[in-house]
Amino acid sequence: MSEEIYQQAIKELAQAAHGAGRLAQPTASVRLDNALCGDRVTLDLRSEGDTIAELAHETRGCLLCRAAASLLAREAPGKSADELARAHAALTALLQGDPAEPLPWPALSIFAPVRAYKSRHGCVLLPFRALREAIGSSDRTD
Amino acid sequence: MSEEIYQQAIKELAQAAHGAGRLAQPTASVRLDNALCGDRVTLDLRSEGDTIAELAHETRGCLLCRAAASLLAREAPGKSADELARAHAALTALLQGDPAEPLPWPALSIFAPVRAYKSRHGCVLLPFRALREAIGSSDRTD
């Protein structure tokens, strides 16, 4: 596992910006700030039953935050709330140096080198926290 | 010069409590607190022209404060505002270790041992500060 945070895969994901934009008819929208660094994710969600049908986001943030949002938007559609909670938990554990094996989404491993930099964990997790809140809020409005 | 603060002369002056009480018709009254220790002097003054005709005080304070008030009440009547200002200045200088020679009132020397205890200077000076304020305020109302 490379210890370079800024691997090509991260840069490519951030560049690709999967899911960038807003949804026309979201079932839930959440805006989340990382108060400490000012990064911001605005995330729109359209769920069908327990499944994420569509996800879009506007992310103003560092490479790590943008890569995480992009990865999430690529992976989330078609998955259940449970699967997403598992991915979120796995990513948290990975950053804390206690990774679940195997990772639910292999691509999460690109964030392993961030482990050593505690101040950056929030950057990676911000899109996942936004999604969790969005799922929570659409639950409540169901 | 004895280094005992609590000389017999101090205790006797405090005990004697010259001028204790209030005046019936003061030309000025001042209440002064030592915010840091809670000592309090209420001082009444009757001046005739530039001369202190009568002085009375209620003093709630330590031995040093009460001795100073008592001494002041014994010495002040018949003296001019200038003479009192000189006595006040001489007492301040004495406490700061730079005494004027000779002292305008020899009895002031009983406070010399307080010099070493900075936190107590305010106790000794409180009645003098009250008198200065009373003279100032009667000036203003003249």
Add this chain to the structure above:
Amino acid sequence: MSFDALALRREFPLFAAVPAPFHYLDSAATSQIHGAALDALVRHESTRRANVARGTYRLAEAATAAYEEARAAAARFLNAADAGEIVFTSGATAALNLVAGAFGATLQAGDEVIVSLAEHHSNLVPWQLLRDRTGVVLRFLPLAADGRIATEALPAMLTPRSRLIALTHCSNVTGALTDVPAVVAAARAVGARVLLDGAQRVQHGPVDVQALGVDFYAFSGHKCYGPGGVGVLWGRGEALAALPPVVAGGGMVGEVTPERTDFAPPPQRFEAGTPPIAAAVGLGAALDWMAGLPWPAIHAHERALLDRLLRGLAGLPGLRLLGPADAAARHPIVSFDLAGLHPHDVCQVLDRHGVALRGGNLCAQPLMRHFDVAGANRASIAPYTTAEDVDALLAGLADAIRVLT
């Protein structure tokens, strides 16, 4: 269980520095700092100093981690449910004012805050300012003759408008411990919150805020063997979350525009500006050190000294104890009047004997008025106090009577 106070003293740098005779009996004003706390502060300032929660370089990460670890230490010391319930302030006074300002901002004119007549000015005057500013009603719990807070009067005082009961946990004059269960029960019955001023309580061992059942708890580092300039406000999660900020600045905001600003969640919402980082780290070390002490043995030691002191005082002519005459339900803080002698004169004579005692109104004028004195002498006992300290005090008091009368 034996406890060696002399060995403990060696862990406090000041006792090595001040020449004998030196009998420090003013720990209620400020305790001495433990070596581990001072070392932690120095180590932080000299090896890890950086601003917190902002920088991404390694030094800043280390500083932030140390600061957050101090927060965790405070949470452990208080048995808080979460480190996020710990707000670092500049001291107990700042913490109490924070509640007065923030909780106060949630109140309407006519809402009631209850304090007692035994409060330190720091838990009284902020509420007066609030009252004068907003029309909140300030009510006073009465005292028993011995100065204890008459918590049994509380249920009858409370009304549907009662919002907060703010009381000292331990009196800084009498050492009496407040009957917290009675207060909490009465408060719950009307839906009022409870704030405890723990300034005097913390130097006598860890606290369990969850067991106490209160909503807010305030204390200062300098009174529990930590550095000066730092204190703690603990607030139960939902209680803190309901408060608006009072002091504003860097580090406590979300988005800021000229028109409006939104605020970070607690504890950051209440920590505007650069916090006292190294002092908090030192406090964390002090609290961790305290957590490892043999408290039952220390309390037995303190109790023995308290008994010795009370016995000795009883033998002095004209001595009047202010506060409970027994040693139960109190910490070892003892205030007294000595034959009407002014406390500053008494303390001055004691100083010749190397005895450091505090005299004056003890920042508790309403309580002084209750006892009908202008001021008092106060001796306070800490784990590092010895029988020699107590004996020196008693000898000094006898001398003070001789010198001053």
Add this chain to the structure above:
Amino acid sequence: MSFDALALRREFPLFAAVPAPFHYLDSAATSQIHGAALDALVRHESTRRANVARGTYRLAEAATAAYEEARAAAARFLNAADAGEIVFTSGATAALNLVAGAFGATLQAGDEVIVSLAEHHSNLVPWQLLRDRTGVVLRFLPLAADGRIATEALPAMLTPRSRLIALTHCSNVTGALTDVPAVVAAARAVGARVLLDGAQRVQHGPVDVQALGVDFYAFSGHKCYGPGGVGVLWGRGEALAALPPVVAGGGMVGEVTPERTDFAPPPQRFEAGTPPIAAAVGLGAALDWMAGLPWPAIHAHERALLDRLLRGLAGLPGLRLLGPADAAARHPIVSFDLAGLHPHDVCQVLDRHGVALRGGNLCAQPLMRHFDVAGANRASIAPYTTAEDVDALLAGLADAIRVLT
């Protein structure tokens, strides 16, 4: 005139402790602490620790004397007319909030406070809270394109309702110095008071508040080589005397009854509770040390480094300087955008080079919006900064472009 920055570095404990490579360019967030300041703090806590202004025993007298001597040192550093004009606070943010609370309490709805769009959040959000609470009108001085405060716009903005102009003395983003004479002249014309936020100014040498002609001045100890957890509010005698207290507690009162309390004169009126005594003593030592430095030589040194940095930055592809392009009328604080790369990514790469740089919104969101960026990278130069530090930064930035794009 020559000045040896490497020799100076040896007086700062941190530089000996952190392994090379280490290039500290974040002194605007917090300066490193000078050895004399840390020593003074430690000496105080370990040989003279007692509460101040209350005890009469020798230790308390010594503690009080040391604390008051620190006040005198702050007065000398600022050339205040009297040490009684110095209020110790827990930091610049606390000092600014104190003025917002106390001066704010003297204002009526419709009275105007003027700040600029270049303020640090600590001199912006407190005024927003005041506005929202009281109906005071908050007005914003505009900025020139390079971020300088357009003080020439001030006379036209002022009205008979203008009560206070609160501005930074030196921008924490651009280093630009505010044209204080213009501000004071405009303020005097309408009888408004002037508050300067000196947080960024003080690490670059002594200040003369009387020559500046302002009314209030605020700064933090941790930004001028002193300990954390302490700051100063200076107020002109009559300006301070006119303010009511905001924070209340022990040590700032006269008579206290349940019904009413009267307050001590300044500075005590504004120092409720136990102050950060040892930190203030450490700050006093830092200020005395600064007063003895060869400032003209240091400014020449800093200027040379600033020129070197500005030249180097100009050679980087995609670099955009935020703030004045020249080195005049500014302190050596330089913020920039690097090819649109996120500052946290840039700072992360710099960290590998041992370069400590701050990146983000720099607690100045309105100014970031003025520059149309979400955040910036900031390098700040202090007397202990060397050419090697600047060169390491420039090399690191070149690497960041390579790694991040």
